[in-house]
Amino acid sequence: MPRVSVxxxxxxxxxxxxxxxxxALEQDCPGGLEVVAVDDGSTDDTPAVxxxxxxxxxxxxxxxxxxxxPAHARxxxxxxxxxxxxxxxxxxxxxxxxxxxxxxxxxxxxxxxxFAHSDVDEFWEDGEGAWTRRPEIVSGHVLRALLRxxxxxxxxxxxxRTVIEQHGGxxxxxxxxxxxxxxxxxxxxxxxxxxxQRRVRVRIHEGGISSDPLVVYRQATRLLAAAATRLDRQGxxxxxxxxxxxxxxxxxxxxxxxxxxxxxxARVAYTAAARLHPLGRLAALWARLSPQ
Numbered sequence: 001m002p003r004v005s006v007x008x009x010x011x012x013x014x015x016x017x018x019x020x021x022x023x024a025l026e027q028d029c030p031g032g033l034e035v036v037a038v039d040d041g042s043t044d045d046t047p048a049v050x051x052x053x054x055x056x057x058x059x060x061x062x063x064x065x066x067x068x069x070p071a072h073a074r075x076x077x078x079x080x081x082x083x084x085x086x087x088x089x090x091x092x093x094x095x096x097x098x099x100x101x102x103x104x105x106x107x108x109x110x111x112x113x114x115f116a117h118s119d120v121d122e123f124w125e126d127g128e129g130a131w132t133r134r135p136e137i138v139s140g141h142v143l144r145a146l147l148r149x150x151x152x153x154x155x156x157x158x159x160x161r162t163v164i165e166q167h168g169g170x171x172x173x174x175x176x177x178x179x180x181x182x183x184x185x186x187x188x189x190x191x192x193x194x195x196x197q198r199r200v201r202v203r204i205h206e207g208g209i210s211s212d213p214l215v216v217y218r219q220a221t222r223l224l225a226a227a228a229t230r231l232d233r234q235g236x237x238x239x240x241x242x243x244x245x246x247x248x249x250x251x252x253x254x255x256x257x258x259x260x261x262x263x264x265x266a267r268v269a270y271t272a273a274a275r276l277h278p279l280g281r282l283a284a285l286w287a288r289l290s291p292q
Contacts, residue, residue: 003031247280
């Protein structure tokens with residue numbers, strides 16, 4: 001059995017998926033690897049591209065299903081995977097040489113860590129652009145950092161199978177933030193280990209997900225409120241912090257809605273913030289008085 005299963009959801013990516021899969025297959029991976037690619041109902045040339053790659057390398061398995069979204073595709077691949085370690089890769093990203101070997105070594109050196117992750121090297125299809133806010137690379141007990149914002153680059157993550165068996169996979173109720181939800185569930189119980197090296201090339205292009213800020217902010221408020229409820233129920237020490245961060249994101253969402261002219265929806269978000277935490281009440285009041 002391969003030690004690492006590479007999990008690849010694919011939907012209509014004929015121009016990118018070949019390079020993505022080759023970047024995984026060219027890795028030096030202790031214990032060997034397999035690629036489990038789930039074609040999520042592609043309607044273009046993607047199936048032919050995948051079939052050609054699988055014909056050239058028997059480490060590649062292609063599974064086709066009706067279109068259900070990336071969370072369902074990843075979960076299908078997770079169920080079909082045979083490795084003890086599960087490495088996440090999307091069809092428009094590229095792993096840099098040495099990525100898997102470095103992260104397998106990290107997990108071997110930190111047997112208590114639920115997963116390893118790393119920094120990324122981003123690039124724009126048109127050759128222009130730059131990130132102005134690079135997330136910190138966190139290690140240890142990182143729940144508080146994750147409650148503030150998602151600082152985990154999904155395509156850098158290598159998880160232990162036992163962690164997925166314990167916590168489940170990606171919840172399709174939170175697109176495109178289902179990865180953040182999973183990290184929160186895991187980080188409430190386990191430490192993680194970070195690698196400051198840039199191990200993945202992130203392609204920025206118009207077809208990428210998470211392009212609508214209102215959708216992202218709405219889902220952030222939902223998943224953080226759910227996390228606060230869950231941590232309250234568990235009696236977790238960070239439940240109060242979770243409520244505060246959920247309130248903060250409701251205020252951020254309310255500001256976005258107000259700027260978009262959706263005043264009624266903004267008031268709903270501010271009311272929710274006030275209910276979640278006392279500081280949320282103050283922040284919501286300030287947001288109403290100073291909407292910009």
